[in-house]
Amino acid sequence: DAGVIQSPRHEVTEMGQEVTLRCKPISGHDYLFWYRQTMMRGLELLIYFNNNVPIDDSGMPEDRFSAKMPNASFSTLKIQPSEPRDSAVYFCASSLIVVAGGYNEQFFGPGTRLTVL
Amino acid sequence: GESVGLHLPTLSVQEGDNSIINCAYSNSASDYFIWYKQESGKGPQFIIDIRSNMDKRQGQRVTVLLNKTVKHLSLQIAATQPGDSAVYFCAEIVSGGYQKVTFGTGTKLQVIP
Numbered sequence: 001d002a003g004v005i006q007s008p009r010h011e012v013t014e015m016g017q018e019v020t021l022r023c024k025p026i027s028g029h030d031y032l033f034w035y036r037q038t039m040m041r042g043l044e045l046l047i048y049f050n051n052n053v054p055i056d057d058s059g060m061p062e063d064r065f066s067a068k069m070p071n072a073s074f075s076t077l078k079i080q081p082s083e084p085r086d087s088a089v090y091f092c093a094s095s096l097i098v099v100a101g102g103y104n105e106q107f108f109g110p111g112t113r114l115t116v117l
Numbered sequence: 118g119e120s121v122g123l124h125l126p127t128l129s130v131q132e133g134d135n136s137i138i139n140c141a142y143s144n145s146a147s148d149y150f151i152w153y154k155q156e157s158g159k160g161p162q163f164i165i166d167i168r169s170n171m172d173k174r175q176g177q178r179v180t181v182l183l184n185k186t187v188k189h190l191s192l193q194i195a196a197t198q199p200g201d202s203a204v205y206f207c208a209e210i211v212s213g214g215y216q217k218v219t220f221g222t223g224t225k226l227q228v229i230p
Contacts, residue, residue, distance in 0.1 A: 004160070043161070043206070043220040091160050103149050103212045108160030 004109035018080040023092030136194040140207035147209035
């Protein structure tokens with residue numbers, strides 16, 4: 001398996017533009033997570049899906065951010081309109097189903113480095 | 118709220134020496150603790166984990182120690198190699214239907230050849 005795939009790897013855009021980040025999780029994984037990483041705040045969970053259904057989006061900064069998972073092999077994170085403070089590295093991760101009382105390792109993609117000018 | 122933090126932001130170690138990276142956590146309800154390694158330009162990669170009912174776990178060249186009394190976690194890397202240069206994160210998980218992972222801020226390990 002190629003692991004979690006993210007595209008694009010780098011994105012530079014101007015303030016006010018729409019940005020769409022893409023993620024292909026590892027085949028067979030039931031959970032998909034979107035994280036944002038900045039120097040100031042570290043790794044923050046934005047939203048996660050279980051079997052394509054959004055379960056917890058409490059980490060999404062504001063209404064400008066939205067995420068979808070139309071099928072088990074694809075998810076998008078959209079920012080509209082983008083602002084300079086959205087500049088960060090966005091990671092997608094996936095994992096297998098969680099067993100009772102346990103956890104399953106999250107496998108991270110390479111990330112998308114977003115710069116909003 | 119609950120948080121995970123690191124004592125040292127940067128650690129420089131001579132190649133061949135042992136490295137110790139420390140982490141403090143605050144959520145006593147956490148069930149698992151994980152160490153991740155993040156190399157430049159890559160996503161975090163799982164290294165080793167430890168369950169809250171354990172105090173030590175060993176892997177290949179790595180050992181994680183957990184002290185629940187003082188809520189402290191450490192990662193020991195034996196015979197540090199240049200390839201170990203990276204940022205290391207500790208993370209904690211409260212297991213259950215939703216495996217909420219809280220990440221620390223990271224420690225940068227620099228290996229001096």
